[in-house]
Amino acid sequence: MSANLTYPQFFERLRQIKSEKGLTFADLAQQLGRDELFIAAIFYGQAKPEPEDVENLNKVLGIDYVGEYLGEHYFPDRGHLDPVPPQDPILYRLFEAVMVYGRPIRSLIHEKFGDGIMSAIDFRGHVEKVEDPKGDRVKITLDGKFLPYRRW
Amino acid sequence: MSANLTYPQFFERLRQIKSEKGLTFADLAQQLGRDELFIAAIFYGQAKPEPEDVENLNKVLGIDYVGEYLGEHYFPDRGHLDPVPPQDPILYRLFEAVMVYGRPIRSLIHEKFGDGIMSAIDFRGHVEKVEDPKGDRVKITLDGKFLPYRRW
Amino acid sequence: MSANLTYPQFFERLRQIKSEKGLTFADLAQQLGRDELFIAAIFYGQAKPEPEDVENLNKVLGIDYVGEYLGEHYFPDRGHLDPVPPQDPILYRLFEAVMVYGRPIRSLIHEKFGDGIMSAIDFRGHVEKVEDPKGDRVKITLDGKFLPYRRW
Amino acid sequence: MSANLTYPQFFERLRQIKSEKGLTFADLAQQLGRDELFIAAIFYGQAKPEPEDVENLNKVLGIDYVGEYLGEHYFPDRGHLDPVPPQDPILYRLFEAVMVYGRPIRSLIHEKFGDGIMSAIDFRGHVEKVEDPKGDRVKITLDGKFLPYRRW
Amino acid sequence: MSANLTYPQFFERLRQIKSEKGLTFADLAQQLGRDELFIAAIFYGQAKPEPEDVENLNKVLGIDYVGEYLGEHYFPDRGHLDPVPPQDPILYRLFEAVMVYGRPIRSLIHEKFGDGIMSAIDFRGHVEKVEDPKGDRVKITLDGKFLPYRRW
Amino acid sequence: MSANLTYPQFFERLRQIKSEKGLTFADLAQQLGRDELFIAAIFYGQAKPEPEDVENLNKVLGIDYVGEYLGEHYFPDRGHLDPVPPQDPILYRLFEAVMVYGRPIRSLIHEKFGDGIMSAIDFRGHVEKVEDPKGDRVKITLDGKFLPYRRW
Amino acid sequence: MSANLTYPQFFERLRQIKSEKGLTFADLAQQLGRDELFIAAIFYGQAKPEPEDVENLNKVLGIDYVGEYLGEHYFPDRGHLDPVPPQDPILYRLFEAVMVYGRPIRSLIHEKFGDGIMSAIDFRGHVEKVEDPKGDRVKITLDGKFLPYRRW
Amino acid sequence: MSANLTYPQFFERLRQIKSEKGLTFADLAQQLGRDELFIAAIFYGQAKPEPEDVENLNKVLGIDYVGEYLGEHYFPDRGHLDPVPPQDPILYRLFEAVMVYGRPIRSLIHEKFGDGIMSAIDFRGHVEKVEDPKGDRVKITLDGKFLPYRRW
Amino acid sequence: MSANLTYPQFFERLRQIKSEKGLTFADLAQQLGRDELFIAAIFYGQAKPEPEDVENLNKVLGIDYVGEYLGEHYFPDRGHLDPVPPQDPILYRLFEAVMVYGRPIRSLIHEKFGDGIMSAIDFRGHVEKVEDPKGDRVKITLDGKFLPYRRW
Amino acid sequence: MSANLTYPQFFERLRQIKSEKGLTFADLAQQLGRDELFIAAIFYGQAKPEPEDVENLNKVLGIDYVGEYLGEHYFPDRGHLDPVPPQDPILYRLFEAVMVYGRPIRSLIHEKFGDGIMSAIDFRGHVEKVEDPKGDRVKITLDGKFLPYRRW
Incomplete structure (x- = not known):
């Protein structure tokens, strides 16, 4: 790989460039025509971008090597989760809920x-800020296809 | 207590009566003027009803001892969670998400x-069915107050 | 419930009646027009039978209370798994594989x-005996729908 | 070792060369006259190739040092499993099934x-794609010799 | 079952009768024509006796209900192991070794x-006392068939 | 230390030299007048050689620095065990047995x-191959002094 | 980052400079107009300083790169806790209490x-020394907002 | 014991009587001349009362058998803690803090x-309600003797 | 067994009788001519008494059924330890030390x-009170035979 | 730090110098006027030396940088324990005892x-060799102040 980075280093660099350019995930979502959480998931190695997303990321971040890492043969290794139960206060409260x-x-x-179940694969999610005079609220939507158990 | 039940037995009986009467949590929610998930949480010992909810539950279920269990001195013991990580397929996929x-x-x-964090205390949630020609979808909303870390 | 059994007791009785009648899961599968593993899963509380299966089970086993336990409002509690990793030698080798x-x-x-993934929900499985002069073989098939991750 | 790699690095390089040459495990399986999953298992250090496989791998991948790593004295260290239970969504669903x-x-x-048990040693496995108008299916076969417990 | 015992109670009774009759596993092994450890494993629910063993156990112990528990449809549930790692000093030292x-x-x-591996299924074991002037020795033999990994 | 190796590197080199010289542990055992498993245990840092063993190892392996690592002040750090329970198939079956x-x-x-117990300290072990027309067998002997609990 | 440090290295350097300058957290707290424990939490990456704190830290420590690490885009990764339960004697006793x-x-x-609960987010804490002729005492205050569970 | 209760049943009854009499721990603390948290700890089997406390508890609760359970030979079995980490939301936030x-x-x-450490033995604690227009606050004090490590 | 008790119930009764008779382990040790900790270990099922100890226990406690439980065929099941690490404050500090x-x-x-090691089998222990003007001290002695690793 | 070592490296070097000089902990204890186990604990980072110990260590070991590591601001990080339960045979037997x-x-x-408890803080310990014709014995003394639970 041209930039000669391990995947953790690559994702860290992506996030660093985004931060230095003052871009939010909301900005990126708008420019790539995708949802914010999907874009954020790409930046943590938890989602696979389409080829057009790879091109767009190169453009927006001003680099040329996204495709070397996130190209056709790339499949996210989604198993690198936080400890179970999570110790980070934000993640713990999601877990508790x-x-x-x-x-x-x-x-x-x-x-x-x-x-049946709610699929975590045929799935999308959102994080929204809802203003409220008693204190703003975080609204997280988990939206997955219902999958019925088969009879066989 | 008049009905002479442990708490797990009491909650199991509540769910059994509800089932025998053919009531859904949606029905109960409408009759008590509360949200479905809040009502369901009461039936699993994970939420504390208001005095008026206790009265209404007695009426709707046709019993008179809800207050002996869920009265003023009752506080839910919310720590009886499933194993971590959960093994039930529905709960595991929520966890995975x-x-x-x-x-x-x-x-x-x-x-x-x-x-800061999304509170899991000043919190409400919803489970909705969204019809979709490609397969209905489960939409779960987690809605909690944002709590900022203080500077001190 | 007429038979006044807990669910674990009910499933244990089902298996005992089956054993006393000298029925195999293959016999039951043929009589109910279902797959063996699906039937076996019902007998361990890991699958939900259709109403016609409930009727047929009553007939074949010569009892009348299957519907009280496995009727419309019954949903399998699939989270009662063996310890992880399993200690039973058969289950351990499946796990190891x-x-x-x-x-x-x-x-x-x-x-x-x-x-994407192989679904464990839109799923069916089979256990077959393949005769082989060097020693018979166990052939287990895991057959699940492919679910692609969405782009959103 | 001429290429001076640790085993994890060696297996990573094997997979990288395969990827750069655009080879699938199906291609390799055909050229080596072995099953796909056996070949894939070699690439993850979970199977021991025969001497002729070593030669063939050198040829197909255009390198000459496979034998230094996977030669006569090589025995796979099959104990480097994912966390238990696995966190990767694909592996978790296999585990759940x-x-x-x-x-x-x-x-x-x-x-x-x-x-007795199904052996995980005198064992072979397959992963197939079964086309289906309702959605393609993943069919995984686990095929192991039956080993009866002895009486002694 | 005539004696109306759970399996743990049944095995406990077997061991109690053996103890009250002053029988050792060595005595039983001689009378049944089996190895001591195999017999001891039956008494802990970790091995399946042949029909003739069942008859012989009834005779030697002076009871008539062994076959109700350990008959044709009985299969040992070998997964009820001690905690891992074991806390009993004897078991811990075996584990440590x-x-x-x-x-x-x-x-x-x-x-x-x-x-390949040493099979724990096509397996037999022995416990012997070896007299030694410096202190008697325990000699445990683990004897299992070698199972080679297949090439496929 | 002259060879400037960590202990893990030193033991890895010992095993590599042995492999390059085409020596088996049986060969080494014969030349050092020790048991095979004791020698193998030295090569994995699980046993302490006598001074004469150190000399002999230097000679047989053609090196001069064994004493720097395994000399008078060396005490094996026997606590670096595999995960519990072990995940390697060979070790797991020993554990299961x-x-x-x-x-x-x-x-x-x-x-x-x-x-009392079988000592794992005043202990010796053996691994033998027993030829058998139905398939060769692995015979492992665990041989430890009996230690009675004291009365005090 | 100008100082080219990972975050763990950065926090270690902060603590080292503080130590070399002979500053206590009490000194820093006074100079920054903050509480001691809040300042100490910053030095372990468990709290986010305000921009003025960043400026003041630069001054007091005689460096210029605090802002590169703890600036606007910095959010503490509070999930790097000690093992659970903690093994350090001080932390264990807090845990035990x-x-x-x-x-x-x-x-x-x-x-x-x-x-409801005591918030660990809208939270502040203190560590005080209380002199006592029978032996000085450590007085730790945990002070968090009460958050009531909602009815919805 | 006259009341013929196990210890868990005895403590449950104590709390039930207190609840039926409408007594708070603050009331009890005042009547016994002890701190609230010490009294509450007695009611959960985590503290040993003095003989005079035993007498006073009998009086206040209107019973005569406290001494049978909490007399001279009673020593609290303080090891029955919640799971670690705790799953109850209140306890988790204390743990997190x-x-x-x-x-x-x-x-x-x-x-x-x-x-040295803060002792959890020569220890006392308090829970206070601090009224605050922005929301009342929970103030928990942990107050233990400082124990220095010895030089020996 | 005449008293018809499980082993846990039997040991609990032993301790209760001892308590009702106002006997300490020091008293029992003197009357049986054994060490205190050995006697205490018998009362918790962690040591096997000699036949004369059984007789003496019957006499001192005024009962006649000790031999039914702790006779010739009794072997302590020493594996019922507290959780690891222990949660009881006394046991935790022993563990920490x-x-x-x-x-x-x-x-x-x-x-x-x-x-080699200090044996925990050929072992005895003592608990002493050492008076000290600065505060009495607990002195625990662990005294086990040294067992050297063999060369073989 | 002049010697530019991490703490683990520093303690490893201390032990290496001691070994090269042929010093035992008994020698060091005599020269520093401290107990052996206290000195050994310093060499593993589990105890804090007094300033005079630091000076003496420099002299005895012939170096000058002990104070850079173990000076006034040094506090042992006692939480780096072996795995729980320990796997090393010596530590395991202490744990088992x-x-x-x-x-x-x-x-x-x-x-x-x-x-109350035996303090592990106001604590000292000893390891002695007791010669015995039946085999030498290891005598370990744990000697801690008794700390009574307070009434408050």
Whole structure:
């Protein structure tokens, strides 16, 4: 690889260039025509960009080697998660929310859809800021296809 | 307690009565004027109802002892979570979603709000069914107040 | 419930009746018109039968209370797995096979399908006996829909 | 060793050369007269090639040092597995499939073969793509010799 | 089952009757024509007796219900192991011996046999007392078939 | 140290020289007048050689710095075990054998010796190949002094 | 970054300069007009300083690159905790204190405040030395906003 | 014991009587002349009351068997902690606070006291409600004797 | 068994009788002519008494069924340890002491004895109270035979 | 630091110089007027020397930089323990001894001292060799101040 970086170094550099150029993920999302969280996931090695995204990233970041790392043969290694349970305060609260409300959520899925799951693969997500006089709110949407268990 | 049940038995009976009466959490939510997930959380011992909710639950379920269990001195023991990581397929995929997209979500929160977290306490959530010709989708919303770290 | 059993007791009784009647899962599969592994999964609480399966099970096993346990409102609680890693010698070797060959399998899925997974939900499996003069062989098939990661 | 690589570096280079030459494991399998998954397992250090495989790998990849690493004295160190349970989404679903259906599979092996296991050593496996108008399917075959427990 | 015992209770009773009759596993082994460790493994639910063993156990122990528990449909549930690592001092030292000398043993197997394992299924074991003026010695033999990895 | 190696590097070099000279542990055992497994244990840092062994190793391997590493002040750091439970297939089956047969082995030790353990310190072990027309067998002997618990 | 340090190296250097200058956290707290524990948390990467703190730190420490590391785009990665449970004797005793008295503390919070938690985000803490003729005492204050669970 | 309760049942009954009498730990603390958290710790089996406390508890609760359980020979079994890390939201945030700020707290103890620890044995703690227009605050004090490491 | 108790119940009763009779382990040690810690270990199922100890225990405790539980065929099941690491404050500090000083202790054993261990089997221990004007001290002695590693 | 070493390297060098000079911890203890185990603990970074010890160490080892590492601002980071439970055979047996005899030791402490612990901070320890015709014995003394739980 021309830039001679390991993948962790490559992703760190991507984030550093973005930071030096003063770009937010919202800016990048607008310029690439993708969702913010999808773009952020690419910057952490958790999503695979399309070829046009690779081209656009090169342009926006002013570099030419994104394709060497994120090209056709690239597949994200999505297994490098934080420790379980996560120790970072933000990640822990996400984890707590889905664990504390996990069985109630499961019951609602059963009532509304039947026997199956929300896919984490055919999936998209969003992070929004909702202004509120009592204190702004973080609104996170998890949106996945319902997959029913088969009868065979 | 009149019904002489442990808490796990009490919550199991609540869910059984609801099932025998053919009530969904959506029905209960409408009759109690609360959100579905909040009601479901009460049925799993993960939320504390208001006194009026206790009255309404007695009426709707046709019993008279909800207040003995969920009255003024009741505080949910929210620490009885599934194993970590969860082994149930639905819960695992929720877990996977917040772990795989955890660092990207954290970056977006930092960009949009600054240094802080999404509260899992000043929090509400929703589970919706979104019809889609390619396959219906599960839409889960996590909605918590942004809490900034203090400077002191 | 008429038979007044916990779910673990109910599934244990189902397997005991089957054993006393000298029925194999192959017999049951033929009579219910389902696959063996699906039927076996029902007997361990890991699959949800259709209403007609419930009727047929009642007939074949000579009982009348299958529907009280596995009826409309029943959803399998699939999270009661063996310890991880499993200690049973059969389960351990299954586990070892998918762990030792896990990264090679992942590479083949990437080469043949692109970025995605084999679903464990839209899934069916089979266990076959293949006679072989050097020693019979166990052939296990895992057959799941390919789910591509979305671009969003 | 002439190429002066650690084993992890050596296997990484093998995969990189294969990628740069645009070769798939299917191509290699055809040219070496072996099964795809066996070849893929060699590339991840999970299988030991025969001397003729070593020669053929040198030829196909255009290098001359495969034998220094994978020669007579080489024995795969098969214990470098992913974390348990695996965090990679593909590996997790394989793991989930054999855990969720583990006890049913065990019962079928007992019914069809008696007291014993499916070997993970006298073993071969396959990954196939099965086209399907409702969505292509991944078909994984685990094929191991049945080993009965002895009486002694 | 006539004696109406769970399996753990049944095995506990077997051991108690043996103890009350003053029988050792050596006595039982002689009377059943089996090895001591195999017999002891039956008494802990870790081995499956042949039908003739079942008959002989009934005779020797003076009971008639061994076949109800250990008959044709019985398959040992070998996964109920002690905690890992074991805390019992005897079991810990066995564990320590195979862990401390594990890699050296693996090298000797590779040198003497090639790429493969010692089976723990096609396996037998022995515990002997070797008298020694410096202190008697425990001699444990682990004797399993060599299983080579296949090329495919 | 003259050769300027860390201990892991030193042991790796020892094994590499042995391999390049085409020596087996059986050869070394014969030339040093020691048991094979003891010699193999030295090569993995799990045993301390006597001064004469150090001299002999230098001669047989054609080097002069064994004493710098394995001399008077050297004490093996025996705590660098594989993960628990081990993931390597050979080590796992050793582990499984002593865990599955652990309680039966303990009972036999109690019956034959009384209250005590098999020492893993005053200990020796052997790995033998036993030819067998049905398939060669691996015979591993664990031979340790019986240590009775004291009364005090 | 001008000083070309990783974050762990940067924080280590900060603490080293502080030590060489003979400054205590109490000194720094006074000069920056902040609390001691907040300042100490900055030096371990567990708190985000305000821009004026960055300027003041540069001055007090006699360097000019604090802003490169702790500027606008810096967000503490608070998830790098000690092992759980902590092994350091000081940290273990803090852990023991909140675990041993955890349920009693929870009951007092419920009695005094109702259903909710003490925030660890809208939070400040103090470490004080209280002189006492029987032996000085460490007084640690944990001071966080009460957050009630919502009804929704 | 006259009331014929296990210890967990006894402590549960104590808390139930207190609840039925509408007593808070603050009330009890005032009547017994002790601190609230010490009293609460007694009610969870985490502290040993003095004989006079036992008498007073009998009086206040209107029972006569406290001494049978918490008398001279009673020693709290303080090792029955919640899971580690705790899953209850209140306990988790206490845990997070001492882990996130653990190393900074350790540094301050070193600076103010030297090499030693805050005792969790010669220890007392308090939970206070501090009213605040921006939201009431929970103030928890951990107050333990400083214990210096000895030189010997 | 005449008293019809499980082993945990039997040991609990032993301790209860001892407590009701106002006996200390020091009293019992004197009357049985054994060491205190050995006697205490019997009362927790961690040591096997000699036949004369069984007789003496019956006499001192005023019962007649000790031999039914602790007779010839009784062997302590020493593997029921506290969680690891222990959560009880007393046990944790013992654990901390041997872990913090573990490597220094190992070095001293090597210097004084050579390559080997302190036996935990051929072992005795003592707990003494040493009066000291600065505060009484607990003195625990661990006294085990040195076992050298063999050369073979 | 003049010698430009990390702390682990520094302690490794200290032990190497000691070894090259043929000094034992007993020699050092005599020359510094300290206990052996305290000195050994310094050499593993588990104890803080007094200024005079630092001077003496420089002299005895013939170096001049001990103070740069172990001076006034040095505080041992005692949390770098072996894995739990320890895998080294010496450390494991220490661990086993305090775990197997843990509850009996706790009872003796309660009987002799009341409700409290043996301090691991106000603590000293010793390792002695006791010659014995049946085999020399290792005698380890753990000697810590008794700390009573307070009433507050």
